[in-house]
Amino acid sequence: MLLALLLVGQFALPRVAEDVVRDRLGNDEVEQVEVDALPAVELLWRHADRVSARVRSYDAQANDVADDIAQTAGVQQLDVRIERVRAAAGLELRDVLVEKRDGVLHGSAVLDPGQLAAALPAGVEGELVPRADGAVVVDARIAGAPVRLRVEVVDGRVVARPEGLLGLLTSYTLFADPRIDVERVSAEPGADGRVLLRAQARVR
Known part of the structure; x- marks a missing residue:
């Protein structure tokens, strides 16, 4: 009897987990989801060997992105590809890729810098200036005053600070x-x- 239950669980639990992933990512936009775990009972404790998904679009404004990322803590290998992510203030990211290997999350996305300027509040102008060394720099004007902002990681947080003494x-x-x-x-x-x-990050 126990063996029969384990066999049923091995086939049924991954399908349940795939439905959960589809629901979190938005059922109508998900093209493919695969969840693997051996034994499948690991899924009851939110552990999986591998999760992969292909998604047409994801609305970051309507979802808790940090919570979705935190849910990957028990996943050993992650591969999620999203064609389009609707981000805050009308920004749209393309060709989004999120991978996890050896406990480290790696993410990448393509942005049209013109969208950043359009999404800024009134009185603020800004241009993202990509550099060969990867530094994240924004040339901005706030209430007409020029300021160069540098986006950096500080103690696990992402912050923007002005260059120079003001920073x-x-x-x-x-x-x-x-x-x-x-x-x-x-x-x-x-x-x-x-x-x-x-971006690169670790989930606690």
């Missing part, structure tokens, strides 16, 4: 979650004037 006194947190330690962010020149964004 020692003030900063603005762009992302922070106690479950996620961001280790690195970068912006590199991409094709057709677009920008390739990269």
Whole structure:
């Protein structure tokens, strides 16, 4: 009897887990999901050997992105590809890839820098300036005053701070979650004037 239950669970539990992943990513936009675990009973404790998904679009405004990332803590190998992510303030990321290997999350996405300018609040102008060394720099004008902002990782958080002395006194947190330690962010020149964004993080 126990053997029969284990065999049933081995086939049934991954299908249940795949339905959960589809629901979190948005059923209508998910093209493919695969969840592997051996034994499958690991899934009851939110552990999986491998999770892969192909998604047409994901609405980051309607979902808790940090919570979705934190849910990958028990996944050994992760491969998620999303064609389009609707981000905050109308920004749209393309060709989003999230991978996990050896406990480290790697993410990349393509951004049209013109969208950043359109998404800024009134009175603020800004241009993302990708560099060959990957530094994330934004040339901005706030109330007409020029300021160069550098996006950096500080103690697992992503912050923006002005260059120079002012940056020692003030900063603005762009992302922070106690479950996620961001280790690195970068912006590199991409094709057709677009920008390739990269990030690396660990889930606690």
